[in-house]
Amino acid sequence: MKKALVFFSSRKSWTLPYLIFSIVFVIVPLLLIVVYAFTDENGHMSLVNFSKFLAHPEAINTFVYSIGVAIITTLGCILLGYPAAWILSRSNMGYSKTIIMLFILPMWVNILIRTLATVALFDFLRLPLGEGALIFGMIYNFIPFMIYPIYNTLQKMDRSYIEAAQDLGANNFQVFWKVVFPLSLPGISSGVMMVFMPTISTFAIAELLTMNNIKLFGTTIQENINNSLWNYGAALSLIMLFLIAATSLFSTDSKNDSSQGGGVW
Amino acid sequence: MVRRVIEQVYLWILLLLLYAPIIIIIVYSFTEAKVLGNWTGFSWKLYESLFDTGAHHSLMNAMINTIAIALIAATVSTVLGSIAAIGIFNLRARSRKAMGFVNTIPILNGDIITGVSLFLLFVSLGITQGFTTVVLAHITFCTPYVVLSVMPRLKQMNPNLYEAALDLGATPMQALRKVILPEIRPGMISGFLLALTLSIDDFAVTVFTIGNQGLETLSTYIYADARKGGLTPELRPLSAIIFVVILILLIIINRRADKAKKTE
Known part of the structure; x- marks a missing residue:
C-alpha cells in the first residue's frame, strides 16, 4: 500500500495515462489485426486469408509492383536528395536553414491537393499521366523526408575526417566514397524508412496520378476493408506490417537520429 | 566558382519543381474556369464564391470539421504527450526504453496500418464511427510526435533546478509549474503545431475512422471530389x-x- 502511494506521488506515474492510452489505441488494435488475419468470416481460426492472397495473382502482383515503385522512388529520392543535402550542409547555417524550410514547406499542403496539383502540372506541360507521373509524384511527395535526415547527419559530421583523408592523399572521389558516404548512412537509412513505407502504403495517390490505371498495395487494403472483407484486409495489413518490421530492422542504427525528426521548427 | 553556381542552380531547380504544382494552383485560383489549366482571365470570383456560405456550404463545413478535429486532437495530444514525456523521463533506463518503443510504433506503422487497426478496434467494440473516433485516431498518431518534441527539452534541463525549487520550499506542483513547465514550453508549442499540421494533413487514418454518418473533413471531401473526376x-x-x-x-x-x- 505504501509502495503504491510512493509510486503515485512520483513523477514516474505520469507515464500511466499514456501507457493505458497506448495499450487501448495502439497495442490492442495491432493485436486485432493479427486476430482478424488468422480467422475467417465466422470467427474460426484459419489461414484462409493467406491462402487467398497466395492464390490471387492480382494481389501478389500489386504487392510486388508496389515494392518496385517504392524502391524506384526511394532510389530517386536518394539520387536527387543527396546532392541537395550535401550542398546545403556546406553552405552557411542561416542560408541552409532557410532552404531546408523551403523544401519542407510544401508538405503542409494537403497531400491530395499536392497530388492533384501534380496532375495539373502534367496536363499543363502536356505530358501523359501514367508510370512517369506516378514516379514523379511519389518523389515529389517524399523527397523532403530524404533530404532532411541526410542533411542532419552531414551537418553533424566532423569536418576533420575529410581533411584527414585529404592529408592522407585521398582524391575527392575517394573522400566521398570512403569517408563522407559511410558516415551519412544513418541519415540515408532513416530517409529510406520515411520514404519506402509511405510509398507502398499510400492510397488514392497512385490512382490520381495514373487515371486509375495503376493501384498500389495500400489501395488494395483499403478496398477490401471498404467492401467489408475485414479478415482479408487484416491479413494484407499484417503482410505490410512484416514488411515494415523488416525495413525498420534494416535501419535500427539510425533510430536515435530519426527520433530527432521533430526538430524541424 | 563555377561549381558554386552549378550547386545553387541545382538547388533552385529542385525547389522550382517542388513548387511548380503549388504555384499553378495559386495562379489558377484567380480565374473562373472550372477546369484547372484553363485561363479565362483574371477574376476574384472563386474567392467570392468560397466565402459565399450558400453555394459551397459542404466545403466550408468540411473545413470547419478539419480545424475542429485538429484543434481538439492537438490540444489533447499536447497535454497527454507532455505529461507522458515527464513520466517517461523519470523512468528507469529499461522501462524508459520500452515506453520509447511503444511511442514509436504509431510513427513506424504508417497511416494505413494505424487506420486499419483502429477501424478494427472500433468495429469490434461496436462503436459508431464519427467525429469522436476521428479525434481519438488523430490523438493516437499525434501524441508520439509531442513526446518526441518535449523529450529533448527535458534532457537539456538542469535536473538540479527542480530539486532546488523543492529545497526552497516549493510544493512539487509549484516546482512543476514554475520550473519544469517554462523549460519544456517551447517543446510543447512545437509539438502542438506539429500535431496540428499532421492532423490537418491526414487522409488515410481519417478515411478508416470517419464512418458513414456523412461527416466530411477536407481530405475526404477532396478524395470524394477527385473520384468524381474533377476538383471543385x-x-x-x-x-x-x-x-x-x-x-x-x-x-x-x-x-x-x-x-x-x-x-x-
Whole structure:
C-alpha cells in the first residue's frame, strides 16, 4: 500500500495515462489485426486469408509492383536528395536553414491537393499521366523526408575526417566514397524508412496520378476493408506490417537520429 | 566558382519543381474556369464564391470539421504527450526504453496500418464511427510526435533546478509549474503545431475512422471530389489561402525560435 502511494506521488506515474492510452489505441488494435488475419468470416481460426492472397495473382502482383515503385522512388529520392543535402550542409547555417524550410514547406499542403496539383502540372506541360507521373509524384511527395535526415547527419559530421583523408592523399572521389558516404548512412537509412513505407502504403495517390490505371498495395487494403472483407484486409495489413518490421530492422542504427525528426521548427 | 553556381542552380531547380504544382494552383485560383489549366482571365470570383456560405456550404463545413478535429486532437495530444514525456523521463533506463518503443510504433506503422487497426478496434467494440473516433485516431498518431518534441527539452534541463525549487520550499506542483513547465514550453508549442499540421494533413487514418454518418473533413471531401473526376474549383482559392497562412505561421515561428536563441 505504501509502495503504491510512493509510486503515485512520483513523477514516474505520469507515464500511466499514456501507457493505458497506448495499450487501448495502439497495442490492442495491432493485436486485432493479427486476430482478424488468422480467422475467417465466422470467427474460426484459419489461414484462409493467406491462402487467398497466395492464390490471387492480382494481389501478389500489386504487392510486388508496389515494392518496385517504392524502391524506384526511394532510389530517386536518394539520387536527387543527396546532392541537395550535401550542398546545403556546406553552405552557411542561416542560408541552409532557410532552404531546408523551403523544401519542407510544401508538405503542409494537403497531400491530395499536392497530388492533384501534380496532375495539373502534367496536363499543363502536356505530358501523359501514367508510370512517369506516378514516379514523379511519389518523389515529389517524399523527397523532403530524404533530404532532411541526410542533411542532419552531414551537418553533424566532423569536418576533420575529410581533411584527414585529404592529408592522407585521398582524391575527392575517394573522400566521398570512403569517408563522407559511410558516415551519412544513418541519415540515408532513416530517409529510406520515411520514404519506402509511405510509398507502398499510400492510397488514392497512385490512382490520381495514373487515371486509375495503376493501384498500389495500400489501395488494395483499403478496398477490401471498404467492401467489408475485414479478415482479408487484416491479413494484407499484417503482410505490410512484416514488411515494415523488416525495413525498420534494416535501419535500427539510425533510430536515435530519426527520433530527432521533430526538430524541424 | 563555377561549381558554386552549378550547386545553387541545382538547388533552385529542385525547389522550382517542388513548387511548380503549388504555384499553378495559386495562379489558377484567380480565374473562373472550372477546369484547372484553363485561363479565362483574371477574376476574384472563386474567392467570392468560397466565402459565399450558400453555394459551397459542404466545403466550408468540411473545413470547419478539419480545424475542429485538429484543434481538439492537438490540444489533447499536447497535454497527454507532455505529461507522458515527464513520466517517461523519470523512468528507469529499461522501462524508459520500452515506453520509447511503444511511442514509436504509431510513427513506424504508417497511416494505413494505424487506420486499419483502429477501424478494427472500433468495429469490434461496436462503436459508431464519427467525429469522436476521428479525434481519438488523430490523438493516437499525434501524441508520439509531442513526446518526441518535449523529450529533448527535458534532457537539456538542469535536473538540479527542480530539486532546488523543492529545497526552497516549493510544493512539487509549484516546482512543476514554475520550473519544469517554462523549460519544456517551447517543446510543447512545437509539438502542438506539429500535431496540428499532421492532423490537418491526414487522409488515410481519417478515411478508416470517419464512418458513414456523412461527416466530411477536407481530405475526404477532396478524395470524394477527385473520384468524381474533377476538383471543385473553390478548392484552388482554399488551398492558396491555407498555403499562405501556413507560410506566415512558419515565418513567425522561425522568427520566434531565432529570437529565443539569441536571448539565450
